[in-house]
Amino acid sequence: MAAVVPQNDFVHPDSPSVWDAKGRPVLPGFIDAHMHPISMGLKKLRLDLSQIQSLKELLEVVHNSASLLPRPSSRFLIGYDWDESLFADEHRYPTRWDLDKVAPDLPIALRRIDGHLWVVNTKGLQLLNLPEDHPFVFKTEGQPNGLLADEAIRFLEPFIEPKLDEKREALSIASQIALEHGVTTLADLYADLEVYESLVKDDGLEIRFVCCVPPATAQQLKAPLGWNIAKERCEAKFVKLFLDGSIGAHTAAMREPYADMPDETGRLLLRDRTAEGLMLEFNDMGWRLAVHAIGDLAIDQAIEAFRFVRMEGKSFLRHRLEHIEVLQPEHIGWMKRLNLVASMQPNFVARWQQEGRLYQIRLGWERAKRMNPFGSILRAGVPLAFGSDGMPFGPIYGIVGALTHPEPSEQISLRQALLAYTQGAAFACSIENQVGTIASGKLADLVVLSHLPDEQAFADEWQSVKVVATFAGGEMKFFQDK
Ligand SMILES: [Zn+2]
Structure with a gap:
């Protein structure tokens, strides 16, 4: 800033580079003293699922995003913050079989809003090399259903850490x-x-x-x-x-x-x-x-x-x-x-x-x-x-x-x-x-x-x-x- 002068002393320079705030308040740029900018950006870069209102809508969003990605790929499509308590159609967690229906040929991992639960599709599970029996690898009728909680999330981490x-x-x-x-x-x-x-x-x-x-x-x-x-x-x-x-x-x-x-x-x-x-x-x-x-x-x-x-x-x-x-x-x-x-x-x-x-x-x-x-x-x-x-x-x-x-x-x-x-x-x-x-x-x-x-x-x-x-x-x- 070259100079700050009172309004009455200001001589309007005749130059195309002058921008007139027209009396609106001008403040110093805000400074956020405590932020985590990379996580804020990542959420936009990956799928933001926080506003999704039904399981059907979730699967549509996944399908649309997956269809834009190149194949074959071992790179996960990652989504954040689904919340089944907001779902109007079915109040249940999505499973790998749901995800397989809309994107069978691409690994997918979607995080629940609390961060303690992920759902991974079959293609994704094949890459993770999960142990046969693990208390946090959830099953339906003896088969892993794609849901991984707390201590099982570490098997997924190497695949989702951003480059x-x-x-x-x-x-x-x-x-x-x-x-x-x-x-x-x-x-x-x-x-x-x-x-x-x-x-x-x-x-x-x-x-x-x-x-x-x-x-x-x-x-x-x-x-x-x-x-x-x-x-x-x-x-x-x-x-x-x-x-x-x-x-x-x-x-x-x-x-x-x-x-x-x-x-x-x-x-x-x-x-x-x-x-x-x-x-x-x-x-x-x-x-x-x-x-x-x-x-x-x-x-x-x-x-x-x-x-x-x-x-x-x-x-x-x-x-x-x-x-x-x-x-x-x-x-x-x-x-x-x-x-x-x-x-x-x-x-x-x-x-x-x-x-x-x-x-x-x-x-x-x-x-x-x-x-x-x-x-x-x-x-x-x-x-x-x-x-x-x-x-x-x-x-x-x-x-x-x-x-x-x-x-x-x-x-x-x-x-x-x-x-x-x-x-x-x-x-x-x-x-x-x-x-x-x-x-x-x-x-x-x-x-x-x-x-x-x-x-x-x-x-x-x-x-x-x-x-x-x-x-x-x-x-x-x-x-x-x-
Ligand atoms: Zn913090």
């Missing part, structure tokens, strides 16, 4: 989806660095990415990569560490048991000593940490480990905590003292933290309504960044969650929510000197919205807010005139 070119394509699809939502930077919170290395080499990244790599990658690389968000459009200076699981799966580590499973408190994935040791090691190698902690027990562990790193470390970098949904007041004080960034997902509030929804069922309303305390975080002066974790993707929907928090004192203003999805997310990704605000000298990543309802109207009218144009590096990458 590099497929992952590259997935990332390009994710970039397009991002631009449609006005997002110009995505943080990939478990980045497969091979994909980014190959795209950086080919100058193939269409938007910017911040890679948080798995611990093994960081250990292998030793120091962060010397990439720059302006030049390579990608940086890799964060490492991701998981301390617990999720509330949905009862695996987030809680101080108190789950309301709907009184013997369960979830579990910590690392011993305290291991967490401290790893975090110190990465900090001293120059990696910034992005630590996944959802339950209050996991957040306790994260805070203790960061205190240890600050005492023992060579220096103390700016690190971040991911999700921190069951955050307690004392955690917030420690986050402030340790300069930790809160990386949170307001869309989870919109989706699950409302009365009668998942979080109330898991934790009871007293605990659930106090989760994700955005207001307290901002009042304490802890930096707040927003992301979606892809559930679902899209800043505008996420912002609704921040404005409609069930605990009024934890609601934040529209301006604060927009800041968390721009400036705050840039700060969390340590790229705030280049992106996240509109100022001269910054990279020209911008989004133009159709309009911006005020705070009171936003929750009711958000669906009418359209992205009109998205610019990345000064180039218009998306435009929709409607």
Whole structure:
């Protein structure tokens, strides 16, 4: 951005390269601080079955997709997220015999929405080399019916792991989806660095990415990569560490048991000593940490480990905590003292933290309504960044969650929510000197919205807010005139 000037001082240059936003709101390009772009793209690349309403329709979709593919082929046609509870004709799982009827000559594998069950056709089963008897290879009248659950899924995995070119394509699809939502930077919170290395080499990244790599990658690389968000459009200076699981799966580590499973408190994935040791090691190698902690027990562990790193470390970098949904007041004080960034997902509030929804069922309303305390975080002066974790993707929907928090004192203003999805997310990704605000000298990543309802109207009218144009590096990458 060469200059930012007040409207009255602006002299309209007479040039064909001038684009007039015509009074519509222009914001810094949104930055999603926590995403999984390759999985988002893969779902589009493979078959998305999540909206299918009958077994008949499922088989038609499979037939149509299969008919487009070359033969013979040992490459699986892969589909995601069928849900037989939505089927209007027959409430049952599809079997290999169903799939054989529409595509007998091509291997097919379709995943159920929960990820714990796959159905494979006969051609596919022949490639898998399954054991004669396995408790998770399901049978009908003594014959494998094509359904593979949990522990049997590993026989399928080598055949469905995407190849590099497929992952590259997935990332390009994710970039397009991002631009449609006005997002110009995505943080990939478990980045497969091979994909980014190959795209950086080919100058193939269409938007910017911040890679948080798995611990093994960081250990292998030793120091962060010397990439720059302006030049390579990608940086890799964060490492991701998981301390617990999720509330949905009862695996987030809680101080108190789950309301709907009184013997369960979830579990910590690392011993305290291991967490401290790893975090110190990465900090001293120059990696910034992005630590996944959802339950209050996991957040306790994260805070203790960061205190240890600050005492023992060579220096103390700016690190971040991911999700921190069951955050307690004392955690917030420690986050402030340790300069930790809160990386949170307001869309989870919109989706699950409302009365009668998942979080109330898991934790009871007293605990659930106090989760994700955005207001307290901002009042304490802890930096707040927003992301979606892809559930679902899209800043505008996420912002609704921040404005409609069930605990009024934890609601934040529209301006604060927009800041968390721009400036705050840039700060969390340590790229705030280049992106996240509109100022001269910054990279020209911008989004133009159709309009911006005020705070009171936003929750009711958000669906009418359209992205009109998205610019990345000064180039218009998306435009929709409607
Ligand atoms: Zn995630």
